[in-house]
Amino acid sequence: MGQVQDEEYLGGLSSGRMLKAGGIAGYGIYATTKRLIGVKSRRALLKQLAGAPLGGMVGAALGSRLSRDESARVISDLEQKKDFEVPRGNISRIELKKPSFVHRGHLLINTISGEPVKILLADKGDFERLVQLMQAFRSDVVTVV
Numbered sequence: 001m002g003q004v005q006d007e008e009y010l011g012g013l014s015s016g017r018m019l020k021a022g023g024i025a026g027y028g029i030y031a032t033t034k035r036l037i038g039v040k041s042r043r044a045l046l047k048q049l050a051g052a053p054l055g056g057m058v059g060a061a062l063g064s065r066l067s068r069d070e071s072a073r074v075i076s077d078l079e080q081k082k083d084f085e086v087p088r089g090n091i092s093r094i095e096l097k098k099p100s101f102v103h104r105g106h107l108l109i110n111t112i113s114g115e116p117v118k119i120l121l122a123d124k125g126d127f128e129r130l131v132q133l134m135q136a137f138r139s140d141v142v143t144v145v
Contacts, residue, residue, distance in 0.1 A: 008033045009071040011133050012078075014041045017123040020083065027119060029107065029130065030078050031137040036091070036109060038084040038117065086111055094134050094142045098127050107134070 012030030019025045020038060028039040066074065092110045099105035105121040107130055121127050134142045 007035075007071075007075055009066055009074045010136055012037075013126060013129050013133060014039070015123060015126045016041075017121070018126055019120050021118040021120060025122075027083075029119060029133070031133055032075055034088050036086045036088075036137065037078045037082045038119065039078060039081045040083050084117055086117065088138060091138060091141055094138065095145055096127065096131055096134060096142065097121075097145045099124055 010031040010033060012028060014028035016026050018027040018029070020027055020040070023040065026041045028041045030037045030039065086109055090111050090113055092112050093108075095106070095108040095110070097105040097108075099121050105124075105127050107119040107121060109117040109119075111117070121130070131142075131144060
């Protein structure tokens with residue numbers, strides 16, 4: 001729990017139009033001051049199938065802050081649901097590619113210590129929100145292609 005106490009939630013995005021390469025649609029990406037966390041989100045997929053608006057920021061909007069207790073609670077929830085996590089210091093590059101009408105875009109997280117993590121994007125709104133989130137998380141390694 002010590003890690004959660006000195007870690008702040010920055011924001012996140014869950015969408016039925018995002019998926020981890022090789023997985024099914026419905027995924028979420030969340031950022032804290034210390035790491036990126038990926039979460040499979042069947043709920044986001046179901047909302048999309050039901051016709052709910054696509055994407056959306058989850059928790060704190062960028063630029064606003066959660067209380068220390070709220071931040072710890074969100075991080076604890078993410079910890080239980082995480083599919084992957086990458087510590088901030090282990091990220092060498094974050095590449096974002098905008099989706100087009102024909103091709104999917106992506107969020108590619110390159111790590112210093114191992115395999116990259118690739119999240120496919122089908123929605124331009126999700127892409128734009130992810131650019132903002134990644135810039136807030138670690139602007140020094142973000143590249144938009």
